[in-house]
Amino acid sequence: MTKILTKHFDSEPKFHELETYRKLGGYESLKKALGMERAALLAEVKKSNLRGLGGAGFPTGLKWETVPSEDKVPGPRFVVVNADESEPGCYKDRILLTRAPHQLIEGLLIASYVIGAKDSFIFIRGEYQNQYDILEKALAEADQAGLLGAVKIHLMRGAGAYISGLDTALLETMEGKKAWPRQPPPFPTVAGLMAKPTVVNNVETLSMLPFIVREGGEAFAKIGGPKSGGTVVFSISGSVERPGLYEFPMGVKLRDVLLACGGPLPGRKLKGVIPGGTSMPPLMEKDLDIQLDFDSVRAAGTFLGAGGMIVLDDTMDAVEIAHNIERFLTHESCGQCTPCREGSNWSERILHRLLDGKGEAADIDNLSRVGENITGKVICALGDTVGMVLKGYIGRYPEDFKKRVKSNG
Amino acid sequence: MTPDAALAVKNAFTPEQEAALVAWTKKYPYTNLGLIEALRAVQDWHRKVEPAAAARVAEIFGMPFNHVWGVATFFPTFTRWKTGEKRVGICHGLTCYLAGSSKMEKCLEKTLGVPKKTATPDGKLSWEPMECIGACEQGPALQVNDRLVGKATEESISKLKDMK
Numbered sequence: 288m289t290k291i292l293t294k295h296f297d298s299e300p301k302f303h304e305l306e307t308y309r310k311l312g313g314y315e316s317l318k319k320a321l322g323m324e325r326a327a328l329l330a331e332v333k334k335s336n337l338r339g340l341g342g343a344g345f346p347t348g349l350k351w352e353t354v355p356s357e358d359k360v361p362g363p364r365f366v367v368v369n370a371d372e373s374e375p376g377c378y379k380d381r382i383l384l385t386r387a388p389h390q391l392i393e394g395l396l397i398a399s400y401v402i403g404a405k406d407s408f409i410f411i412r413g414e415y416q417n418q419y420d421i422l423e424k425a426l427a428e429a430d431q432a433g434l435l436g437a438v439k440i441h442l443m444r445g446a447g448a449y450i451s452g453l454d455t456a457l458l459e460t461m462e463g464k465k466a467w468p469r470q471p472p473p474f475p476t477v478a479g480l481m482a483k484p485t486v487v488n489n490v491e492t493l494s495m496l497p498f499i500v501r502e503g504g505e506a507f508a509k510i511g512g513p514k515s516g517g518t519v520v521f522s523i524s525g526s527v528e529r530p531g532l533y534e535f536p537m538g539v540k541l542r543d544v545l546l547a548c549g550g551p552l553p554g555r556k557l558k559g560v561i562p563g564g565t566s567m568p569p570l571m572e573k574d575l576d577i578q579l580d581f582d583s584v585r586a587a588g589t590f591l592g593a594g595g596m597i598v599l600d601d602t603m604d605a606v607e608i609a610h611n612i613e614r615f616l617t618h619e620s621c622g623q624c625t626p627c628r629e630g631s632n633w634s635e636r637i638l639h640r641l642l643d644g645k646g647e648a649a650d651i652d653n654l655s656r657v658g659e660n661i662t663g664k665v666i667c668a669l670g671d672t673v674g675m676v677l678k679g680y681i682g683r684y685p686e687d688f689k690k691r692v693k694s695n696g
Numbered sequence: 697m698t699p700d701a702a703l704a705v706k707n708a709f710t711p712e713q714e715a716a717l718v719a720w721t722k723k724y725p726y727t728n729l730g731l732i733e734a735l736r737a738v739q740d741w742h743r744k745v746e747p748a749a750a751a752r753v754a755e756i757f758g759m760p761f762n763h764v765w766g767v768a769t770f771f772p773t774f775t776r777w778k779t780g781e782k783r784v785g786i787c788h789g790l791t792c793y794l795a796g797s798s799k800m801e802k803c804l805e806k807t808l809g810v811p812k813k814t815a816t817p818d819g820k821l822s823w824e825p826m827e828c829i830g831a832c833e834q835g836p837a838l839q840v841n842d843r844l845v846g847k848a849t850e851e852s853i854s855k856l857k858d859m860k
Binding site: 363372373374375376377378380381406412413414415416417441443444445446447448449460461462463464465466481522523524525530531561565595597603608611612615618619621 | 723724725726728729730731732733735757759763766767770771772773774785789790791794826827828829830831832833835839841842843
């Protein structure tokens with residue numbers, strides 16, 4: 288099975304150290320990249336069909352291409368690594384940062400070269416203090432070895448808000464403000480950090496770059512599906528025998544992923560699989576043979592997200608699950624858009640009522656209605672999710688909801 | 697501002713802490729980029745962020761108080777209540793919830809002897825449910841002062857008091 292990011296994880300316990308990383312060819316791609324024209328590198332990334340692995344799946348090359356050139360917009364430009372992984376179910380960044388910090392740093396240096404950034408940032412969630420220490424050490428190693436060149440890489444920690452993981456809210460947080468998402472346009476590549484052109488990419492996305500530079504964009508594209516190149520790393524939890532990190536070529540079948548991790552648990556029946564973190568409605572039994580890539584998962588009515596896979600089984604209740612997710616979203620709603628701020632809270636309260644055995648038939652209709660009045664009517668994806676989760680669980684598990692409603696009289 | 701309040705702002709930090717806060721204003725290419733880190737430092741020192749401290753941070757950063765206070769009250773890391781020296785978090789994200797985080801919350805309350813978001817009388821420990829801390833494979837996950845401890849069990853919780 289083709290692996291890119293986690294290839295050496297089993298055989299090389301010291302892959303996080305510079306010496307081991309270099310012994311295995313680390314930083315050779317950076318050397319190669321620095322000897323290439325920036326336009327040629329951009330062309331390779333476009334050819335690779337690399338897509339943003341932080342959840343949105345936007346083609347990385349296209350994103351980079353929208354950064355205005357220095358002669359059009361002179362002045363600084365930045366690359367920001369989004370290491371603010373906070374979506375329930377997602378922990379791949381934590382392990383990639385722990386095991387392969389240099390892979391990320393090398394990718395970040397390549398991206399900084401293409402974009403022309405002299406200051407780059409790694410924004411890491413505050414709860415990853417262990418990983419912050421690892422990055423600090425790795426950066427010192429790379430600096431001492433003279434690998435950082437003219438690029439200054441800054442580390443910065445967040446302060447516990449899920450919404451900071453959304454690119455424009457992340458930039459607001461970095462600027463020392465409340466993490467209120469911006470309404471694009473302009474997109475960050477045009478006006479990002481301090482209104483300068485800024486590329487925000489996820490840890491996993493940037494970590495793919497050393498491979499792409501070494502092997503070429505075409506080789507990377509070939510590994511994956513038609514429009515999603517390379518591999519995807521799933522962090523798997525829930526009803527599985529072997530939770531953990533799994534790397535597959537893009538387009539792997541859901542059935543094969545479940546076989547690899549041993550899900551659902553013995554004696555349990557599959558209820559569904561959250562493909563990419565709790566914001567994504569579950570895939571169902573009928574979807575076992577779909578290919579897991581951005582477009583195929585979307586066609587199945589949900590999103591690949593950030594690979595945070597949670598396997599659900601028949602001992603779990605859809606109302607409890609939806610309540611847990613809506614409780615999370617209520618807590619994390621930034622409060623900027625009224626439909627999300629109020630609607631998430633209403634949803635949580637109605638779901639709580641259902642769990643309490645005080646639900647009425649109208650509650651289910653009300654939940655759907657509240658959801659419909661949020662999705663598409665707010666600035667960011669968190670608000671969209673509030674409605675998507677309601678629709679996703681009520682639509683897929685109507686019996687679980689009906690069971691919670693008091694019968695008349 | 698009353699003289700007392702002005703004094704509280706002036707004396708919010710020790711000279712060393714003042715120097716550390718000034719250092720955060722210079723750490724990044726723009727002054728304001730250091731604000732979140734500066735407030736993280738305040739939370740570490742005081743185990744909470746009070747209006748007087750936020751007002752002094754605002755002076756140091758050259759920002760209006762209401763901006764800094766808005767930020768300090770937005771992010772969950774910053775608290776008005778005083779956390780324990782060891783701030784314990786039990787994750788109640790979906791996987792951890794399904795793995796029994798509610799039971800572990802009760803265990804924390806019983807073992808530490810205090811309700812959530814309340815420090816023990818000696819100030820050493822406090823606990824609170826947290827949103828996903830990114831350790832679903834070890835759910836229900838437990839962390840102390842932003843560092844993952846591992847799976848929350850009756851045993852791992854009983855060891856919190858003696859943890860260094």
